[in-house]
Amino acid sequence: MPYQYRLATTNPSTSVKKAKKAENKAKSALKKAEKKKNTSAKDVKKLKKVPKNETAKAKASRLAKLKKAEKRNSADEKNYKRKKSAYKKASDKVSKVKKQKLTNNIADQLAKHESEWNNEGNCAIYPTDVAKNGAKIIYILPADTESESNAANVTSWPGDKGTPRSSYARMTDRGITVEGIITGKDGDNAHDKYVTLRNWFENHVEVTYRGDIYYTHLIMSGLNRDFTDLKDDLHVSITFKYVTAASISTQSGKSKKKSSKSSKTKSGKRTKKYTALTLKPGDTLWALSKKYGKSVKWLTKVNKIKDPNKIIAGKKIRVR
Secondary structure, X not given: OOOOOOOOOOOOOHHHHHHHHHHHHHHHHHXXXXXHHHHHHHHHHHHHOOOOOOOHHHHHHHHHHHXXXXXXXXXXXXXXXXXXXXXXXXXXXXXXXXXXHHHHHHHHHHHHHHHOOOOOOOEEEEEOOHHHXXXXXXXXXXXXXXXXXEEEEEOOOOOOOOOOHHHHEEEEEEEEEEEEEEOOOOHHXXXXXXXXXXXHHHOOOOEEEEOOOEEEEEEEEEEEEEOOOOOOOEEEEEEEEEOOOOEEEEOOOOOOOOOOHHHOOOOOOOOOOOOEEEOOXXXXXXXXXXXXXXXXXXXXXXXXXXXXXXXEEOOEEEOO
């Protein structure tokens, strides 16, 4: 019998039903608006066609009707866009409510599990994005290892005078290692749990590990199973890597260009050559500092960047 996960999907809550009802209503209104828009567009297309041997009186009548049809079609286009926006808003509301419901369910189930005695252990592994990847919880008893490791890159290059040494260091790796037992009602039961972990591993699903160590935004980088003499349980070892990305946004519209004080000369001729480039998605100040030999602190100061982890793709910055 397939393993029934502890976190079962309950009947939709009142808030989910209400949001779903609003979404269906918005969807129905969108379909009506689309139908009306298409009908008026066909009328415009039909009236634009010039019949053979059209008289002056018939032409004047057709053009008058065409003008009214185009006006009606323009109003229908605007109404369709409004209904489309309303439907998207209602759909987003459904997703948000469902996600919140699942998140609350996970919190309730974890609290209930911890309050009961069981031989599964209280270390839980589950998808961070429950709305996208489901709300299954796998418990593990870390009988052997539950540890955290950290590593950083620290450069020995000469730095700008007065610049903090922290500007020349960056966190490069944070790992969690767990080795222990996955219990089951029988061998197949435990194997089903392991298969779920393996699916998350193969699809690089971002998971949360909650034990003595508690982290979200983890990706499994290693998953091993030992074939021991355990009858109904499995001995596994899992390695997680902590992953998070700097926020890079795309700026649209016109913005006023501001030059930094460090890029100006007070008087006389400019004697130095300055290099600027346009940021691309994926660029980081750390990578640019290594490439051009300038510290992250220098780059943030010269380009007036408030948060070095948030840079805007498409923006020009000075790199030396």
